[in-house]
Amino acid sequence: MRRMFHLNQTAVVFVFLAITCALLCSCKGARDTAGKGGTVAKSSKHILTIISPHWDGIQREFANAFKEYCKRRFKSDVEVRFPDVGGTSQCLRYIRTGFSENPKGIGADMFWGGGIDPYIELKREGFLLPYKPPEESLKRIPKHIAGIPLYDDKYFWFGTALSGFGIFFNKVVLKERGLPEPKEWADLADIRFHDWVELTDPRQSGAAHMMFEIILQAYGWEKGFEVIAMMSGNSRAYNRGAQEPIENVANGQAACAPSIDFYAWSKIAEVGGDILGFIYPKDMTVINPDCIAILKGAPNIKLAQAFIDFILSPEAQKLWMLPKGAEGGPKEFTLARMCILPQLYDELKGKSVVTVNPFEWRTSMRYDAKLGAQRWELLNSLIGTLFVDAHDKLREAFSAMIDAGMPTDLLKLFTQVPLSESEAMKLSQRWTKEKTLPSRYEAKWASYANEKYERIIKLARQRAKGR
Numbered sequence: 001m002r003r004m005f006h007l008n009q010t011a012v013v014f015v016f017l018a019i020t021c022a023l024l025c026s027c028k029g030a031r032d033t034a035g036k037g038g039t040v041a042k043s044s045k046h047i048l049t050i051i052s053p054h055w056d057g058i059q060r061e062f063a064n065a066f067k068e069y070c071k072r073r074f075k076s077d078v079e080v081r082f083p084d085v086g087g088t089s090q091c092l093r094y095i096r097t098g099f100s101e102n103p104k105g106i107g108a109d110m111f112w113g114g115g116i117d118p119y120i121e122l123k124r125e126g127f128l129l130p131y132k133p134p135e136e137s138l139k140r141i142p143k144h145i146a147g148i149p150l151y152d153d154k155y156f157w158f159g160t161a162l163s164g165f166g167i168f169f170n171k172v173v174l175k176e177r178g179l180p181e182p183k184e185w186a187d188l189a190d191i192r193f194h195d196w197v198e199l200t201d202p203r204q205s206g207a208a209h210m211m212f213e214i215i216l217q218a219y220g221w222e223k224g225f226e227v228i229a230m231m232s233g234n235s236r237a238y239n240r241g242a243q244e245p246i247e248n249v250a251n252g253q254a255a256c257a258p259s260i261d262f263y264a265w266s267k268i269a270e271v272g273g274d275i276l277g278f279i280y281p282k283d284m285t286v287i288n289p290d291c292i293a294i295l296k297g298a299p300n301i302k303l304a305q306a307f308i309d310f311i312l313s314p315e316a317q318k319l320w321m322l323p324k325g326a327e328g329g330p331k332e333f334t335l336a337r338m339c340i341l342p343q344l345y346d347e348l349k350g351k352s353v354v355t356v357n358p359f360e361w362r363t364s365m366r367y368d369a370k371l372g373a374q375r376w377e378l379l380n381s382l383i384g385t386l387f388v389d390a391h392d393k394l395r396e397a398f399s400a401m402i403d404a405g406m407p408t409d410l411l412k413l414f415t416q417v418p419l420s421e422s423e424a425m426k427l428s429q430r431w432t433k434e435k436t437l438p439s440r441y442e443a444k445w446a447s448y449a450n451e452k453y454e455r456i457i458k459l460a461r462q463r464a465k466g467r
Contacts, residue, residue: 048066
C-alpha cells in the first residue's frame with residue numbers, strides 16, 4: 001500500500017547527512033512550554049516544535065508516522081512537540097507577539113493548520129522561510145483547486161489537506177419541528193430556525209472564521225452581514241470551539257450549524273446518515289487548503305524541511321483518507337479529511353472514508369484568499385464585538401422584533417454594521433501594525449452594538465403592545 005517518493009541519489013545523501021548532523025547535536029533543558037514573550041523555550045536539536053491548532057488526533061498520527069519515517073529513512077530518532085497555544089487566531093497572535101519581541105525567531109520550527117489566509121499574511125509580514133521540496137513531490141500536487149493555490153509560488157507555504165465548508169443538520173429534529181433541510185447559508189437566517197442554530201466564535205476557531213468570510217464573499221459585504229446578523233439572532237449560543245455545535249446538533253439540542261466537512265463526516269459516520277446530514281451550499285462555498293510553513297529562525301530547519309517532504313508524500317497523505325487500522329492508514333484516529341494528491345482518490349477508492357473527490361467538484365464561487373487574509377483580524381474583532389460579546393442583548397432584540405412582527409425599519413437597523421467594506425479594508429492595513437488600534441475600535445463597536453440593541457428592544461416592545 002505504501003509508496004515512498006524518491007529523491008535523487010545526491011539529494012538523499014545531502015538530506016541524510018544534514019538531518020543526521022542536526023539530530024546528533026543536542027542541548028540541555030528541553031521544554032515545550034511557552035517562554036517569556038510568547039516564544040517557545042529552546043529545546044534539544046532532535047525536537048521539532050510545531051505551532052498548530054490541529055486537534056490531538058491529527059497531531060499524534062502525523063507525529064508518530066514522522067518518527068517512523070525518520071527512523072526508517074535516516075536511522076535517527078526524533079520527537080515532535082505541539083505546544084498548546086489554542087485555535088488559529090490564538091496561534092497567529094502567539095507568532096506575531098513572539099516575533100515582535102524576538103525578531104530573529106521564536107524558538108518554534110513550523111506553523112501548521114488554519115487554512116490558507118493566515119499564511120498569506122505571515123509571508124507578507126516576513127515571518128516565514130521558503131523551502132522548495134523535490135521536483136517529484138511538486139509534480140504530484142496541482143497548483144490550484146477551483147482558483148485557490150495549493151502552494152505558494154515562491155514555496156513559503158504548502159497545502160497539506162483540503163477542507164470544505166457547509167451546513168451540518170439533524171434530520172430528526174428538522175422533521176419534528178417541521179423545518180426544511182437547509183440548502184444555503186441564508187436558510188439559517190430564516191426566523192423559522194429561531195433558537196435551533198448554533199455558531200462558533202471566529203476568534204476561537206479558524207474554521208468558524210472561514211465560514212463567516214465565505215458568507216461575506218458569497219453574498220457581498222452588506223447582504224453577507226444581514227445573513228450573519230440573522231443567523232446570530234437565530235443562534236442558541238456562540239460556542240468557543242468548532243466541535244461543540246457538532247455535538248449539540250448530533251444530540252438534538254440544535255437543528256443545524258455551519259461546519260467544516262470532516263467534523264460533520266466523522267459524526268455522521270458515528271451516528272448514522274439516517275439521523276444526520278451535511279450539505280455544501282451550491283456555488284456559495286469553497287475547498288480550502290490547510291497549510292504548513294517553516295517559521296523564520298527555525299532552530300531545526302533541516303528537520304522542518306524533512307517534515308514538509310514527508311507530509312506531501314503519498315505515505316503521509318493516506319493518513320487523511322484511510323480508516324484507523326487500515327494498512328497504510330492511521331493507527332488510533334480516523335481523520336476523514338481530503339488529501340491534496342488527486343491520484344489517491346482513485347487508488348484508495350472503496351477503502352477511503354472520504355467519498356468526495358474535490359478535484360471533480362465544481363463551483364462558480366471564486367474565493368479571494370488575499371482579501372480574506374488582509375482582514376482576518378479585523379473581521380474577528382468586528383464579529384466578536386457586534387455578535388458574540390453582545391449575543392445576550394442581540395437575542396433579546398431579535399426576540400422582541402419577532403414579537404413585533406419583524407418591522408422592516410428595525411430589521412434594517414438590526415443588520416447594519418458600523419463600517420463599509422472599503423472602510424474595513426483601509427482599516428485592516430493598520431490593524432496589526434498599530435497596537436492600540438484594535439482595542440479602540442472594539443470599544444467603539446461594543447458601544448455601538450449595545451446602543452443599537454437597546455434601541456431595538458425599546459421600539460419593538462412598544463410596537464408589540466400596539467399590535
